[in-house]
Amino acid sequence: MSNAPLMPMATAVWLVENTTLTFKQIANFCNLHEVEIQGIADGEVAKGIKAYNPIISGQLSREEIELSSKDENRPLIIKSTDIEISNTENKTKKYIPLSKRQDKPDSALWLIRQHNMLKDSQIAKLVGITKNSVTSIRNKSYWNYNNLNPKDPVALNLFSQKDLIEALEKAERRIKREKKEKEKEKTKKAKEISNID
Secondary structure, eight states, rough: OOOOOHHHHHHHHHHHOOOOOOHHHHHHTTTOOHHHHHHHHSSSTTTOOOOOOOOTSSSSHHHHHHHHOOOTSSSSOGGGOEEEEEOOOTTTTOOHHHHHHHHEEEEEEHHHOOOOOSSSSHHHHHHTSOHHHHHHHTOOOTTTGGOOOOOOOTTTTOOOOHHHHHHHHHHHHHHHHHHHHHHHHHHHHHHHHHHOO
């Protein structure tokens, strides 16, 4: 079955513990091997995995389980339309190894020097450090400022070139917007002065 439930192993644990479904039915539904389901039932596989109820998550209904429990040849059918999986691709934080974490302040310094238009909050988001750290690096008040060595974060693989380009484009749009607002303000003041005269 191509449409596996969320957390298949935990779902299998729940189905083994709470239903009279056959190992084959559970295996097919969870995209697991029948031997793995046998192992779950014997307590040899999935030790420590907390059971995940597919009814609460809306992937299965009690009726569906009952129908398949009565007919061991009937496969369980996932309610895929009810499951809303948001695109977390952009939101997931990438794991940064400890050895690279010390490169974050160096990368922030590099971004401040190379792309001064980026806001502290943008640099913080890109590099993965706090905004306060970025601000203190910019103000040269960072606790370890004298030992910082600017390093290209893209080369260090802290984020992609695409992320940097998007951040720069956003910064450019912000600067243009601020420029327009200043010009509007100037013309408004000029009109006010000419009206006074």
